[in-house]
Amino acid sequence: MNSVERSILFSAADRYGSLVLFFVATAVLSRLLSPAEFGVFAVVNAISLVIASSFQEFGGGNYLIQKRDLSAEDVRSAFTLxxxxxxxxxxxxxxxxxxxSHLFAQDSLKRAIEASALNFLLLPISGTISALLRRDMKFGTLAVCNFASGVAVALVSIGLAMAGWSYMAPIWGGLAGNVILTLALLMGHRNPGVLRPSLSACRDIVSFGLYSSGVSVINVFYNLAPQLFLARILDLASVGLYSRAINLTQVFDRLVTQVLNPVIMPAIVAKRQAGDDLKAVYLDAIQLLSVAQWPFLVFVALMAQPIIAIWLGPTWLEIVPLVRLLCIANMALFAACLSFPVLVAVGSVRDALISSFISLPPSLLIILGASFFGVQAVAASALLTLPFQAAVAIYFIGRHLRFGPRDLVRALMRSVLVTATTGLGVASCVALMEAGLLTPLAGLALATCAAAICWWLGLLLTGHPLLHHLHQAIAGLARIAPRFRLSRTAL
Structure with a gap:
């Protein structure tokens, strides 16, 4: 296995371990906390993420990763800033x-915001060390640190919720996770000297950070704006419902996109430095992403009701239409995780900011207007906003990589056929459930099997390029397994 494949494997282990913890913690907390209590947590989390995105790109991960010749002074200056x-x-x-708290007319937010503010004292340390480990492709170390943090978040959140700490339980849980993550990274990196103060490279960092942080802020604010608008215009229960719907819709991101995200930027930068054709790299990548994302979102949309009933409980069944609308809309974002890394790789971080300014302000206005009509209208507005954002981003990338709509259609056609094949298999199971022939649990199990079989059949019938990558991954794992057994025997 090459370094990129190894990095993806470790990143997958990291994210899937975190995903298991997320599923368990969410299932338990959904039965201990009400939608309104989740709403408080969602609003505080949204405020924290928007603010964090405003400074983390000044010397954050993307700067440290993309810097061609990174010196110790660069790292120290980035951390200090x-x-x-x-x-x-x-x-x-x-x-x-x-x-x-008065802005959102919720006194309960004050204590939650004060507790959440403590995270900002830890983020520069964990962010700097994480970026250095990603730059060096040390994803195994990152996986161990992140898993330890995830265990802390789950245990503290559930424990405090059971003790009656209400909305403060996941907030203190998140802080506990950040403390563990920071300590684990410090032990894993073993070079505290990079955290010494310095401002010698400040000018270069600010030059990159102005554009990069602008992209980050506007995108993070857009993603969290529905929750903030709903909290201000409607109520915290609506925020809790929308937040849970988003969590289910974004399971694919946790399964695949977040596995690839830490690897995408360093991998694309490496390919650019090696002189590879980024157009071919991009078109190959969207083929692989779309054939995984689209069938998954179709599956979740069709099976939303049994998934929610089993995972979150019957209290949350009213989010079923929200999940279906958001799944359909999110199909437009098949290439979203590539947009910023590709534009940075071709030296056009400025275009990343321009494309965000073109697509996101009109989208925010649509969401704001929809907020006055209820949470379902906000979810439905994504059917307009997300395809528009995707089109703008692809247009800018196409200008630099020199491809057009025909190239996109050719790259995506086989993914469309695989998605249709998968959808037919799942729809047949939905029909059996609606006829009363299957229970929700049996229907979900059968639909999962049908989706997997139909998806694989679609790959075979279309000769999709993903087959080649799957065969390579299986062969790589087969080569690793004997070495792993030998190392265990030696111990």
Whole structure:
């Protein structure tokens, strides 16, 4: 296995371990906390993420990864700048926590915001070390650190929820996870010297960070805006419902996209430096992403009701139409994880910011208007906004890589056929469930088997390129297994 394949394998182990913890914690917490209590957590989490995105790209992961010749002074300057901004933001959150709670007319937010502000003192340390490990493709170390953090989040959140801590349970759980992550990364990296203060490379960092952080802020704010709008216009119960619908819709991101995200930027930068054709790399990548994402989203949309009933419980069944609308809309984002890395790789981080400014402000206005009509209208607005955003991003990438609509259609045609084949298999199981011939659990199990068989059949019938990559991955695992057994025997 080459370094990229090994990195993806370790990243997959990291994300899938975290995903198991997420499923278990969510299933338990959904039965211990009400939608309104989840709404408080969702709003505080949204505020924290929007603010964090505003400073993390000043010397954050993307700067440290894309820097061709990274010196110790670059790393120290990046950490110093990030820590200074982060510390100031933590202080401001403590000062204005009361004002923010009044803005959303929820006094309960004050204590939650103050607790969440403590995370900002840890993020510069964990963010800097994580970026260095990603740059060096040390995803095995990252996997261990992230899994330890995930265990802490799950145990503390569930334990406090059972003790009656309400919406504060997942907030303190998140803080506990960040403490464990920071300590684990410090032990794994074993070079605290990179965290010494310095500002010698500050100018270069700010130059990159202005564009990169602009892209990050506007995209993060857009992703979290529905929850903030619903909290201000409707109520926290609506926020809780929408937040849970988003969590289910984004399971594919947790399964696949978040596995690839840590690897995409360093891998594309490496291919650019090696002189590879980025157009071919991009078109190959969207073939692989679309044939995995589209069938998965179709499956979730068709099987939303049994999935929610079994995973979250009957209290949350009203999010079924939200999940279906969001699944259909998210099919437009098959190439979203590639957009920023590709534009950075071709030296056009400025275009990434421009494309965001073109597509996201109109989308925000549509979401704001939909908020006055209820949570289902907000979910339905994604059918307009997400395809528009995808079209703008692909247009900018196409200008640099020199491809057009015909190239996209040719690259995606086989994925369309595989998705249709998978959808037919799942739809037949839905028909059996609606006829009363299958229970929700039996129907979900049968639909999962049918989807897997039909998906594989679609790959074979179309000769999809993913087959070649799957065969390579299986062969690589087969080569690793004997070495793993030998190492265990030696121990």
């Amino acid at each position: 990030t820590f200074g901004i982060s510390g100031a933001i933590a202080a401001l959150l403590f000062v204005f926590a009361d004002s923010l």
